[in-house]
Amino acid sequence: MNRKQNPHRIALVGVGKAQKDSPKDGCKIGYIHAEMLARQARGSLLAGVDISEENLQAWREKFGVPQGFTSYEEMLRDLKPDVVALATYVGSHYPMIEAAARAGVKGVFCEKPFLNSPAEIKKLRLLVAETGVKIVVNHMRRYQPIFVHAKALIDAGRIGTPALMSAGIADWDLSEWGAHWLDIFRFLNSDSPVQWAFGQTRTRDLRSFGHQMEEHGMGYFHFENGCKALLDGGSAIGSCCMQINGSEGAIRLVDEGRGALQTKDGFEEFTRPSYGPEVWLGVWNALFDWMEGGPEPDLGASNQLLTSELNLALYVSALTGDRVDFPLASDLDVWPVDAIARKNQTT
Ligand SMILES: NC(=O)c1ccc[n+]([C@@H]2O[C@H](COP(=O)([O-])OP(=O)(O)OC[C@H]3O[C@@H](n4cnc5c(N)ncnc54)[C@H](O)[C@@H]3O)[C@@H](O)[C@H]2O)c1
Secondary structure, eight states, X not given: OOTTTSOEEEEXXXXXXXXXXXXXXXXXXXXXXXXHHTTOSSEEEEEEEOSOHHHXXXXXXXXXXXXXXXXXXXXXXHHOOSEEEEXXXXXXXXXXXXXXXXXXXXXXXXXXXXXXXXXXXXXHHHHHHHHOOEEEEOOGGGXXXXXXXXXXXXXXXXXXXXXEEEEEEETOOTTTTHHHHHHHHHHHTTTOOEEEEEEEEEOSSOEETTEEOOSEEEEEEEETTSOEEEEEEESOBXXXXXXXXXXXXXXXXXXXXXXEEEETTEEEEEEOOOOOHHHHHHHHHHHHHHHTTOOOOTTBHHHHHHHHHHHHHHHHHHHHTSOEESSOOOOOOSOHHHHHHHHHHHO
């Protein structure tokens, strides 16, 4: 395929708030998508969709996007895009993916958190089998150079056998930010299956990104390769964003650009550039490559359903007060943090 003559036709859904009221009141991720898509030639951003006329107008003016819709269904009917990018909140992802796949859309670029409930995991597997729709999830940190380097150190055996990975995220939850760290823990473990998980949350009345959020949550889980992982949402762990302890050494990532390796041979610091456009475009290119006949990437739905399953399992564990063994057997069909909040009100 000549990419320049035949680029993929893209519509972006959920362009981002024109006005923000608080730091947790949205990150306008649709703006970053538009900025990044303007830097490449494999796809053309032809339309935006948003339920807010104000948001839509501000975004279209800024990026010069030709068409705008306030109805997603109308956009699918009129534009017939090849690809939809979903930058809306988690509760709308599955219904939008299903509508797109049934309207003939071939590729979906979906923001994290991927799915809203355990029931949607099952539905999505069936939908993919039925329609062949290709979905990638924007856990773009798999392309962030510092994590690629940390994985290379682990794969080279520099810290021996990985034993415990830990991370803390000050003032964030297990899904909006936590989903990134859960996915990076899986990436660093070469996507070894998770065997079991415990989760706990303090849930009061915090809502953001269109859903109930916990104020503080934590997850502890075990990979089939023997490594365990601990994620503490709500509080940071020292001056470190992630620590990976192995049988013969440790890696400490101070932030997403700086880290250190400690082994019996000594201590070495390293730095890597953080967040270049190639990190975002890496995800877009992975989707385009797949749509053009390449293999499914690790950000494809087959693998990303497992990150979603882990994320939801931590909440199911908090809801049931029990350990969750994988595969997740729950049929819960609502956002689990909503179910936790309801349970708190009745107990
Ligand atoms: N990959 C990342 O690092 C990253 C970073 C930030 C946010 N996100 C994710 O992106 C998603 C959006 O977050 P945001 O921070 O951009 O939020 P935001 O509030 O800035 O933007 C969301 C937009 O979606 C629109 N919207 C809501 N429901 C809609 C619907 N049913 N149909 C059409 N439009 C709808 C809103 O009007 C708003 O313009 C969230 O799932 C969030 O987790 C990802």
